[in-house]
Amino acid sequence: MDACSGGTGEQELFNPPPEGKIKEALLKLSTEAKELYLNSQVPILDAVPSPLEFYREWVAANKPVILRGVTQHWPALTKWTPDYLRARLGEKDVSVAERQMKFGKFLDIMENPDSQPGIFYVQKQNSNFTEEFSEIMSDAAPEIPWFSEALGKSPDAVNFWMGDERAVTSMHKDHYENIYCVISGYKDFILLPPTDAPWVPYRAYKPATYRETAPGTFTIEPSPGEEVPWICIDPVAPDIVSYPQYMHASPVQCRVRAGEALFLPSLWYHHVRQSHGCVAVNFWYDMEYDVSSLSFPLTPSLLTPGVTCHRREENITRVFSMGPYDILRYYVGPPLIILGATAGVQLLAWLGTDDTSYPCQVMGNASAWVTVGAVLLWAFASLWVPGKEFYGPRTSFGYTPKYKANGMQFFLVSIVTYLVLVLVFPHLPIHLYRNFSNIIVTCNLLALLLCVFLLVKGKMWPDSAEVMEPKPLLYEFYRGMELHPRILGVDVKQLTNCRFGLLAWELLVVNFFLAGWEKHGFSLAHLVSTALQTVYLAKFYWWETGYFNTLDIILDRAGYYICWGCLAFVPSLYTFTSYYLVANPPVMNTFESIATFLLGILAISLNYRVDWEKEHFKATNGRCKLWGKPATYIETIRETGEGIQHSKLLTAGFWGVARHLNYTFELLLALSWCLPGLGRGILPFTYFIFLTILLVHRVFRDEEKCAAKYGFFWDTYCSRVPYRMLPGAF
Numbered sequence: 001m002d003a004c005s006g007g008t009g010e011q012e013l014f015n016p017p018p019e020g021k022i023k024e025a026l027l028k029l030s031t032e033a034k035e036l037y038l039n040s041q042v043p044i045l046d047a048v049p050s051p052l053e054f055y056r057e058w059v060a061a062n063k064p065v066i067l068r069g070v071t072q073h074w075p076a077l078t079k080w081t082p083d084y085l086r087a088r089l090g091e092k093d094v095s096v097a098e099r100q101m102k103f104g105k106f107l108d109i110m111e112n113p114d115s116q117p118g119i120f121y122v123q124k125q126n127s128n129f130t131e132e133f134s135e136i137m138s139d140a141a142p143e144i145p146w147f148s149e150a151l152g153k154s155p156d157a158v159n160f161w162m163g164d165e166r167a168v169t170s171m172h173k174d175h176y177e178n179i180y181c182v183i184s185g186y187k188d189f190i191l192l193p194p195t196d197a198p199w200v201p202y203r204a205y206k207p208a209t210y211r212e213t214a215p216g217t218f219t220i221e222p223s224p225g226e227e228v229p230w231i232c233i234d235p236v237a238p239d240i241v242s243y244p245q246y247m248h249a250s251p252v253q254c255r256v257r258a259g260e261a262l263f264l265p266s267l268w269y270h271h272v273r274q275s276h277g278c279v280a281v282n283f284w285y286d287m288e289y290d291v292s293s294l295s296f297p298l299t300p301s302l303l304t305p306g307v308t309c310h311r312r313e314e315n316i317t318r319v320f321s322m323g324p325y326d327i328l329r330y331y332v333g334p335p336l337i338i339l340g341a342t343a344g345v346q347l348l349a350w351l352g353t354d355d356t357s358y359p360c361q362v363m364g365n366a367s368a369w370v371t372v373g374a375v376l377l378w379a380f381a382s383l384w385v386p387g388k389e390f391y392g393p394r395t396s397f398g399y400t401p402k403y404k405a406n407g408m409q410f411f412l413v414s415i416v417t418y419l420v421l422v423l424v425f426p427h428l429p430i431h432l433y434r435n436f437s438n439i440i441v442t443c444n445l446l447a448l449l450l451c452v453f454l455l456v457k458g459k460m461w462p463d464s465a466e467v468m469e470p471k472p473l474l475y476e477f478y479r480g481m482e483l484h485p486r487i488l489g490v491d492v493k494q495l496t497n498c499r500f501g502l503l504a505w506e507l508l509v510v511n512f513f514l515a516g517w518e519k520h521g522f523s524l525a526h527l528v529s530t531a532l533q534t535v536y537l538a539k540f541y542w543w544e545t546g547y548f549n550t551l552d553i554i555l556d557r558a559g560y561y562i563c564w565g566c567l568a569f570v571p572s573l574y575t576f577t578s579y580y581l582v583a584n585p586p587v588m589n590t591f592e593s594i595a596t597f598l599l600g601i602l603a604i605s606l607n608y609r610v611d612w613e614k615e616h617f618k619a620t621n622g623r624c625k626l627w628g629k630p631a632t633y634i635e636t637i638r639e640t641g642e643g644i645q646h647s648k649l650l651t652a653g654f655w656g657v658a659r660h661l662n663y664t665f666e667l668l669l670a671l672s673w674c675l676p677g678l679g680r681g682i683l684p685f686t687y688f689i690f691l692t693i694l695l696v697h698r699v700f701r702d703e704e705k706c707a708a709k710y711g712f713f714w715d716t717y718c719s720r721v722p723y724r725m726l727p728g729a730f
């Protein structure tokens with residue numbers, strides 16, 4: 001099998017993005033194409049049109065369409081079971097990705113994918129269906145008669161495809177009119193019209209060949225020949241930071257199921273994934289060279305004289321050589337973090353107490369399962385009941401996530417219910433405190449189970465095609481596969497972050513305060529810490545809908561980082577100061593406690609004020625006053641899949657002093673609720689230390705996102721407001 005190696009991103013782009021007047025003209029071209037003739041989704045036709053009609057409406061117009069009824073009479077749809085294929089073709093030698101094997105052996109691997117590592121794909125594009133699989137050809141057809149009639153010719157190649165879900169065909173285009181018929185399973189396509197050519201980045205790669213050195217292990221060996229241009233963006237998770245021009249592209253996605261056929265017009269870029277064991281047959285008809293197809297290469301060749309549309313790109317899975325950073329990111333980081341954090345939360349539960357009356361059990365205990373189960377069910381119910389809904393920002397795939405907007409009621413009712421339970425069962429606080437390590441074991445186990453489920457769901461039954469491109473398994477587990485998965489209609493991230501994690505945080509800190517009171521008597525300093533966290537969390541629920549615009553929701557997928565983080569890490573680390581103070585009561589006097597409370601309230605108010613200024617500014621579209629003066633801003637303009645977007649970057653109020661003062665005040669407020677532990681060593685400040693690292697890292701992540709989104713305008717904002725968190729220093 002062919003491959004291309006290199007391409008770590010250091011070398012120049014093969015087709016640098018257009019600039020100036022050329023860019024304007026090309027933007028106009030792709031916008032007009034979208035407005036005048038392209039569809040935002042791939043239409044489905046239930047009946048096959050006449051050849052003339054089809055030619056006029058779809059081939060000449062160069063528009064993709066899904067057809068039902070093209071292949072429904074094919075016996076293949078019911079006959080092509082593994083047993084049937086084994087009986088007919090079992091002894092045949094076939095080329096499976098980069099190795100030769102008996103077709104029967106290939107079917108064994110399809111039925112038992114874990115038996116062999118590697119990627120298995122029958123995908124020779126040399127008309128293998130008519131040339132190599134003649135035994136089963138009569139179950140399908142050597143051509144699509146009405147399509148041949150529409151084009152006035154027979155197909156140049158008919159290909160048989162059967163493969164593994166891990167085999168992904170990277171983005172490329174072909175100079176064929178293509179009818180892609182799915183026989184079993186489904187195929188997921190991401191399509192880009194030819195008018196998006198200027199926004200599709202290419203790099204030059206050295207040709208190379210895969211060689212299997214042991215089952216499932218391949219080396220990439222350089223082969224002679226010139227470097228080939230290759231699309232270097234992954235449309236499933238586009239790296240907009242490296243290739244901002246891709247923002248102007250308008251991907252359309254569609255799923256083609258068994259019994260359906262996709263008409264994929266010539267020169268459309270396509271990226272293809274499939275369900276496990278998916279079988280398909282496609283028909284390639286050489287494209288006509290007419291005025292529109294001949295004018296197409298003008299665009300890329302204006303930008304890069306070397307690229308022409310008629311150069312054939314291989315339909316193969318691209319492999320990059322991995323640099324040390326990739327190895328760290330994909331192979332070293334995830335296991336280290338997963339092991340460290342999973343064990344770390346248990347360590348914290350052990351370190352923070354001197355009470356060993358409830359030993360920690362590997363599977364937790366019944367009481368812990370009841371406690372955690374009840375809170376989880378309650379959290380789930382709050383999102384499941386009918387109620388006011390809120391729509392989050394649309395994804396680049398055009399999906400608009402839906403949330404429940406009842407956060408404040410949920411918060412208040414939960415606290416009241418907990419306090420009533422304490423009145424009925426006065427020993428509840430000390431019981432929960434003593435059982436805390438088992439509670440964390442339960443949270444840990446449940447969270448890990450959920451993350452495994454999310455990984456499997458993301459691979460097998462994703463809610464949309466917007467899932468992460470296959471990556472090393474532990475990396476997928478850690479980062480998550482889906483952006484907005486739902487379980488029984490409930491959004492998983494709203495459940496784990498907003499409802500379970502933050503409610504557990506609130507109930508636990510109140511509980512620890514009451515447990516400390518019972519153990520050592522009333523402590524004003526402990527009350528101060530609890531009250532500050534309660535005010536902070538009440539503020540969160542007040543603003544819950546604003547949270548759906550943050551990185552956690554729009555960028556982070558539902559995996560270990562976010563879901564395990566909120567189910568196990570938040571209840572453990574975020575509550576740690578309060579927990580620690582039960583065994584190590586504060587030594588702060590009344591005056592210091594009141595001063596700490598005032599500092600905390602000031603920091604929470606300032607943090608809220610910074611967030612509010614931005615929201616108020618956005619809500620009024622810049623027509624507001626901040627600090628007594630009309631707000632100043634930078635007007636930005638950018639092209640998205642939905643057309644030209646205008647927006648504003650605020651340069652007044654706190655957003656004119658530094659770019660992330662909300663994080664600065666966040667650190668101050670976190671410090672204030674850790675301060676009651678002063679004089680008790682470093683441990684009460686664990687949360688503050690963690691948050692400092694998290695927020696500094698987050699500043700860089702957020703700014704990377706903004707630089708990609710706003711480009712030049714973000715640079716202007718940075719030069720006007722040069723500091724991030726601490727004016728004059730950072």
Ligand SMILES: NC(=O)C1=CN([C@@H]2O[C@H](COP(=O)(O)OP(=O)(O)OC[C@H]3O[C@@H](n4cnc5c(N)ncnc54)[C@H](OP(=O)(O)O)[C@@H]3O)[C@@H](O)[C@H]2O)C=CC1
Nearest residue numbers: 549550551607611614648649650651655662663666702706
């Ligand atoms: N306790 C904890 O663990 C954490 C708490 N937090 C808190 O959560 C809250 C939200 O934080 P977070 O979402 O991370 O960050 P921000 O609220 O700062 O939001 C950043 C986004 O705001 C927009 N933006 C940035 N600058 C401007 C500007 N000048 N004018 C207009 N829009 C601008 C950009 O998004 P766009 O333009 O795309 O809308 C940017 O991506 C904060 O109070 C933070 O302190 C955050 C992280 C962790």
Ligand SMILES: CC(C)CCC[C@@H](C)[C@H]1CC[C@H]2C3=CC=C4C[C@@H](O)CC[C@]4(C)[C@H]3CC[C@]12C
Nearest residue numbers: 337341497540547552560561562565566569570
């Ligand atoms: C895997 C772990 C080592 C790291 C897990 C980190 C996550 C649990 C946290 C990352 C970002 C955090 C949050 C962001 C913003 C928030 C708004 C604020 O007002 C309340 C807290 C929070 C929801 C917070 C919660 C934990 C994170 C998701």
Ligand SMILES: [Fe+2]
Nearest residue numbers: 173174270315
């Ligand atoms: Fe193709």
